[in-house]
Structure formats: C-alpha cells, structure tokens
Amino acid sequence: YVEPQVSKVQNLSGWDKFCTQGVVILIIVFFFAFLPLLSGTARYRGDERFYTDAAIRMGQTGDYFTPYYHDGTLRLRKPIFIYWAVVASYKIFGINLFSSRIPFLIAGCLVIWFTYKLSLLFFRRKEWAFIAAAVIASNLTLFHVSVRSTTDTLLCLFISMSLYGFARLIFNRDQRMINYIFAYVGAGLAVATKGGWGILPVGFAFFFCLFRKGSTVTLRELLDVKSIVIAVFVASFWYVIAYNQHGDVFVQQFFGDQVGERFSGPKWYIVENMLTYLFAVVGEFMPWSFILILLLVTHRDKDMISHFFREHKEACIFILGWYISLCVVFSFGNIQRTRFLFPAYPLVSALYAALLVPLASHGKGLSSSVLQHIARITLAACFLFGLVLALAGIFIDMRLVVGGVLTMFAVAVLYATLFHRRGIYSLVMVALCIIITFSVTENFISPVIYNSPAPRVVQKVREYTQGPIEIAGINFDDTFRAQIYVLSGGHIKVINLKGSITPDTLRQFRFIILDKSITQKPMFDGYAVEECGYSYEKDFKIRSLWSIKTVDDLRSLIFGLQQRYYLMIKSESPQH
Template sequence: MKTESKFSIWLTILAFILLVGPFALSFHMHYPDEMYYSDAAVKMLQNGDIQTPYLGSEETRFKKPILTYWFVLAGFKIFGVTPFASRIFFLLAGALTIGFVFWASRVFFNDRKISNLAALIMASHPVLILSSTRSIPDVLLGFFMAMSTVGFIGFLKYGNSAPKKFHWLLFLGLALAFEVKGLPAAALGGLGILYLLLNPWQRIHIKKLVHFPSVLTAIVIASYWFVAMYWIHGATYLESFVEDQVGMRVASRFLLIGKNLLIAALLIIVLFVPWFIFGFKNTKSNTKKLFHEQPAFTGFVILWVIAILLMSAAVSKFYERYLLPVIPMTTIWVAWLLIRAAILERIKLLKSSLIFFLGLNIIVFLAGIFFNYFLPSTFWVWLQIAIFGSGIVYLFKTSQNNEKLTHSIALSVLLLFFGISISTFQISLPDAGQHIKTYARDKDIPKGSKIAFLGHLHTGSKIRIGLGPDYFMTDLNEGNFDERFSDYDFIIIEDKHLSRIPKENYQIELAALNWDAKHIGKMALSLLHGNSEEVKSETGKKFYWVKPI
C-alpha cells in the first residue's frame, strides 16, 4: 500500500485549521481559564502595560508567565477585540504542532510512511484539537515542546555531529515553553538534556551540546518576564507564581496521587483514539523489537512519559491537557510502532474504525439539521451543513480505497468537530458578549463609560471582549458589590443578582439571553412543541443592563 503517495503535510495542516476553525473561532464553548488571558489582554490595550497581567477585577495575576497573554494580545492588536482574535494564534499553534511532529519523524526515520502516519495521528489527537480551540497555555506549551522535540530528535539521530539548527530548536523551544507555563517545561527540558548527556546508547558531550549563542538567547528569553516583574513589582510577585506552580497544584494525599496516576496512564493510551487499537496485537514483542532497534529514542520517550505521568499524578486536580507536552514525541513513537506492526495491511480493522467514526458523523449531521431547521439560522450555517454532508459522502467513497484509510480516519475525527459547531451555533451563539455589544451600539452607550459587572465571571469575560477596550468594565463580587456599584456609570448584572439593585433608582433592561446548555433536553423538546422562545426565556441565561434614572 502506497500511503506515502500524494500526502502533503501542508494540506493536513490546512485541513486541521479549516475543520477545527469553526468550533474554535467563536465561543461555541468557552473554557473557564480563558478569561484570565483575554481579560488581561483587554486591560493591556487600555492601560498600555503589556508586562503586568490584570484580572477583570483589576487585581494583578502572576500565576503564569507572560507569553500566553501576549498571544491573545497579538490577536487583539491585529484583528480587533473579538472571540476570533482571542483564539486564532492558538489554533495556528495547534496546526503547526502537526508540522513539527512530521519534521521530527522525518529527521529520525527518513521514512515517509512513519512521518505521514505520525502527522495524521497528531492531527486527530483529541487533546490537541480541544486545546487548539482555547486561549489557554496548554496548546502553546505543546507547540513549543514539539519545537524542542525536533531538536532532541536531531541529537538522538546525529549524536555529536548534530547540525546547529537542532541546538536552536531545542533551546529556543524550551525557553519559549518556559515563558508559557514555567516549571513543567523546565522539568521536561532538564530531564531531556540530562538524558542526552548520560544515556549509554547515544551520549552527547557537553561541549557539543552547549552552543553558546542558542543557550544564551534561550536564557534571555526564559528569564525576561521574571526579571521585568522583579524590576516593576519586587519579589512579592514570586509568591503567587510559586504557589500556583508548586503549592496549590501539588497533592499531598496518597489516594489522590494514585487516582491521578491511574487516570493519566490510561488516558495517555486511550486518547490516541482510534490508533491505539491497532497496536494491541503483539504489543510486547513489537515494543522489545523497537527498543533493540532504537534504544536511545525509545528510552527518551519512556523517560518523558514517566515524567509527565508523575507530574500529572502530583497535581491537586488532573486535566487531560497536562499530557500534551509529551504527546508530540510519543506520537512519533506510536507511528513507528504501528508501521512496524503492519497497520497499513490491517484493512478490515481500519475500515471498521472508519465506519464507526462515519456513524458518529452522521448522528452529529442529523442533530445539526434538527436544530437549524426549527430555529432561525443563516446562509453560512447551511453552507457548513452542506460541506459537512459532502465530507461524509467523501469519506464513504474513500472507505473503498485501501490506500487512503488512515487519511480518512484522521479526517473523520476532525470532521466531527466541524459538525458539532453546527449544533452549538444554536445553543451558544451569539454569545452574551455579542448581545451586549449590540445593545451598547443600539443604545449609544458613551465610549469610555465605567461599567460594573456582577455575575458569572466566564460570561463576564465574553462581555468584556464584546465591549472591547472602549469600555472600562470591572468585575465586582457579592462581597463588595453593594458598596461599589454606585461608583460606576452603568451595571451589567446576572438575573440571579437582580434583587440587589434598588429598582426605584435604576432603569433595568434585558440585554442578553442565551440558552443554558444544562437544559439542552428541554431545548430539543421545545422545538418539537413549538414553544422554544418561552422555554428559552424560562431557562436561559439572562444579563441585564442597569443605568441610573
């Protein structure tokens, strides 16, 4: 089977962007931690201080280094303050991670079958896809660790004769990863460097490894923000950073550590869906063969996997995205294992997997038609439905082509996310921020107004993006709201807090109403019964605009 024919890494990257993009570039889903970075980026636009991150409450936040904030800020500066702008560079980082995996596997194996399969596995990895749809540090950490992976692979391949480009890739990748998330990058990078220096199969001399231009550049990049924060704020900022990196994230209970370790070990296998299924046959014997064939590379992968499992086990709350930094390196090893296990010849199993994902796509396709048939939709959504249907037809046709089965499986996973956004369009969009944006424009709310906000902070983050830098919105909490709200020109308040407003002194108008995803069942039934607006009004999320009389 000539699966290496007609494969283009650039088309694979483009497919990732186009199919994940609709789900990523509007708030179909809004991950809680995104508010820290988008809120801070809006504040940076307003106050001109691009070094110091601020929360929506105007408190400083030093828990993460600066680079993630700058990625959001760059999107806002180039494209304006929109959901699209907050996430575009994270989507591109996820897409380019696929390119680094392809590059690294080509460097080490010089086998197009392995590199092509590695790229397809990486492109369809659920953790990469989900992380690419969020403006949080994890996809950037994975991206820069993938960049350093190419550097590590270069040393594992060429030893002490490694070209200088691998020094730059290794050290710059680690430095940028450190400026994204701090200690996880330092821990994995330090272990990787020690492995290069000490492993008995491909030991690198320290004089060959330490290339002063790349090392010094990396040190400057990695230390920049920390030096800047010490210069501006003194040593107190370190307390918040260390607490987040070590204190509050490290679990002390053995039962919790054991549970996290078990979950992490299971997920690092299962999340290679469906590819891990193809490696079950003769896994033990194939792994031994791979170790004897390339002991230095296999040992490196094992070291990093064990390290990330232990780090994930030690946190107080485990998330699957914590595994992302080692997934690029692991993906290359998995692709190698599957090629050695003759995955390309296991036609029936490949076709069964493709048919399974086609079935899921059909279910999602029908759900999308259902929601958009009963609710007001747009030409662009129906065009997306038509493209989605065409993609399913294409996959059915390619299921008969044995040479394209691995490509089709990866595409079927990506197509699922493309299709899900058709239904979430009706549930989530326009988000509350866009409703408030429209309200402020229609009511000619003066730019520069000071606005108090009381409600769910995640929705508040969407509203801050909707209003943009022309309005100064501050998050208040239930404890300080009564004392402070009168200091502001306007108030935006969630319905459950509305009783705290003295109605005789204020004019109150509904400014945003969205479906609540918790009531998706009621939403579907209401469409059949023809009373969706009534049910939406009863169960939806409401935010009110309040102004003094």
C-alpha cells in the same frame, strides 16, 4: 563540528513522495475547520479571561511587563509570553475574540508540523510521519486548546521544538546551530510561557544521553554557549524585571502557583495520579487506541510488537521515557489534569502511527480488512450524524441543518476519494471524519447549546454610547463579563457589584446588567428595561428528556432552560 550522521528517509511506496504535501493539506484543513470558532463565545473557557483582561490593559496603558486582573490587582502567577502573544495579535487585528485566539490556532497547526518532523526523525518513514500528523490533528485535546487563549498550545509547541532540536543532536549528531537554537531557545520560550515546565526537555535530554547504552554522543556535544546564553536571556529576563519591580509579592505569587499550592495537602493522591496519568494515553487517543488494539488482536504475526521495539529500540525508549517522565513529575501535584501530559502527545502520536501503518499496509489475515471495515463504519456513522443533525435542526435551529448538510457533503467527498482505497488511506479517512465531526459539533451545535448574553449586551450599550464606559453587573457571571470586555474592544468594563447594594451605588452607572429575578425592585425606578440575551441553565437533568412527547414539548423544555438577562438603562435620550 561533527558531520551529521543522518539516515536516509525510507520510501515505502510511490505514494510516499506526496506525504509532505499531504501534511500541508492536513494542516490547512485543520486551520479552516476551526477558524470560524475563534470569533464565537460558545467554546469560551473561563481561564481565557485572565490573559485577555491583562493583555487589553497592557495595550491601553503601555505597561507590557505587569499583568493585572480585571479589578486591577497584580497577577504574577504566570510568565509573560502568552500575554505578549495576545497583545501582539490585538495590535494587528484589533481587540476581539478572533485576535485573542488566532495565535493559538496557528500554534496548534505548528504542533501538527513538528509532530510530522519528529516522527520522520525517529522512524525515517514519510508514510508513518504523515499518519502521526493525522493522529495528532484528530486529537480532542489539540482541538480544544487550539481555539482558546490559554498556555497549553504554546507550551506544547515550544517543548516540541526543544525535543526536536535535542533529538537531532542525539540521534543524528547534527550539530548545526539551528538544532541548538531549537533545543535551548525552544526550552527558553517554554519557561517564558509556563515557568518550570520548560526545563523538563533539557533535563530529560541530558538524562537520556547520559544513560544511553553505547552512546557516541557526549554531554559536551549537547552544549552550545551561544544558544544557551540566548535561551537563558529569553527564559529569565521577565523574571528579573518582575522581581525588581515587585519583589516578594512576585516571589509569593509565582512560586506559590508553580510549587507551593501544587504540593499542599496529604500525599495520598500521588498513587492515584500516577495510575491515572500512566493509563490516560489510552483514553486521550481514542479512537486510535481502540483501532490499534483491534488491529493487533487480529494480526497473525504475534511477535510484531517485539520485532518493532527491537528495530526501533532507542526511539521507543526516548518517546516512552518522555511520557513516563511527565507522568512522574505531575503525579506529585495535587491538581489532576490529563492535559498536563499534552506536551507528550506529539511523540505519542509518532509512536501510534509507527505501529498503525505497518498493520494497515502489511497486515496479514484479518487486520487489513478489519481496518477497512472500521474506516467504512466511521464514514457511515459520520454521514448518519449529519443526517440526524439536519433533521433535528428543522425543529430546533437552522444552524443544525447547515451543519448536517455540510457534514453529509464532506462525507460524500471522502467517499468519492478514499472509500475504495485500503491501507493508510483508511487511517486518513478516520482522521478526517473525526476532524469533520468535531468541527461541525463546535461550529454548529455548541452555539445552539452554549449561548451567551455578551454579544447582545455590547450591541445594546453601543446603541447609546460608543466611548469607553463602566457598567454595573449584579449576579453576573465573570465569564460573560470578560467576553463583554473583549467583544467591545476593551471599551465596556463590567463592574460586578458585591455585598449590600444601595440606590446611591447604582446611580453611578448608566447601565446595569442583571437577571429577571430582581428587575422589579424599587431601587431600579427610573430605569428602562431591555432584554439582552440569555444563557442556558447548567443544572439540566437528562431525565427531563423523557417528558418530551411533541415538538412543542421540546421547545418548551428549551425555553425553560434559558436564563435571561436584562439591561437596565437610566432614562436618558439615546445618542444618534
């Protein structure tokens, strides 16, 4: 055992002691800002169906080791942990959209907390750590992945845990068992969530330690047999079970998804991917990238950046090395997604905050006042957004009015508490404005734009039967099919009919979902027709807005974009 070499956290001001409480408050704000989204269909992502379909089946059959697609075919492309997270939530809260997503919102909140802890570890300043948490909490990617049932948030959380553990071992030489658990079990959970991704923080930590100049930490000090054994078990036991049960089918599906399909085709895309990923951080961290560049340009001390990197050389090498490592790894894949870099965002947020706070607190000349003006413009823009939203809602939808009023109220609170303050308070105000704007957009605007027939279909079918039932779908979007399955608690299973459809095929089903274009065909004789909701056409043209001259024109345009769905009900007496 080596005595930890922990530097004291520096206190820059009396305000510093409130930073930990501030992070907790920030996490609470983030949680409740997006909690209402969990039960809605507006922000449903198609990939969610792969995990909810399989999780519902696991709960119904008791087979918790084998994921299946909705049609009963094996789905061994992704590891098991995410399915278990969803199943566990179903056991606690029942089967619904809320329970499908709540584990991922909690994981998003924990990502914010680990961002705070990582920043504190690297830079030893609570103010910087608090702003790092504010930067990640106002990141659009974190918003998106925290309100849907996909692997991204869990993966980022577990990799952040692993990096935190390794950083404490390397920078603090803190060899307590908890840090080895963070380092290795975090990586093991990442492997159990996304496969080979989880190995990356382990390899990076060893590589960093090996090539770190003047390192007093040996590779042997990074090893702990107990933690490694636990991590290997956590990471591998499902793979062993899946291989024993499914053999070559598992190998073909899983490794095809992880490796084979990712590296097929001509390799010209590698250079394009590399350039895209290296510069993606600028766009992914807007508006913080813009604010940082503006503050640097207006800062009188032009050597500030070089001084900063000299003072925090090892922390910067670790952070930038991790980001560049992910860029290199994913540049070789034939699928380009900037969200692949999401596991680097907590560390990048820490670096952004470490640059922003000194500029905000100690900037000379224009930089400090420029930041205050940016914060005030952001606050004014947020208020204007709420005002326009409320006025538009009078003519379009009352939900917009509610969203606009709440926005203006939130802005009034920020004005009363932060408007006349300078320094890092301006950064906090910008972060909160971003969270408010995105929360209102997703909670009040998206439900008006992205409508789904699924809730109405479930309601209609429930008027006739409460038990499990299979219903037919013709020309029915698979996303809506998956939503119905979850919203009905796994009781209403939509069978999408394909190919030649005959009256004999339809007689098997009491309920059929379709669009208006085929409701009049003779094969539907003997069926009653009930409208069951609508979605909006995806091929909307912006130029259509130029034809709007009156409120009636606007309403006519909106109505014309609606794709209506109908429930065909075989003539039987309803059950009361």
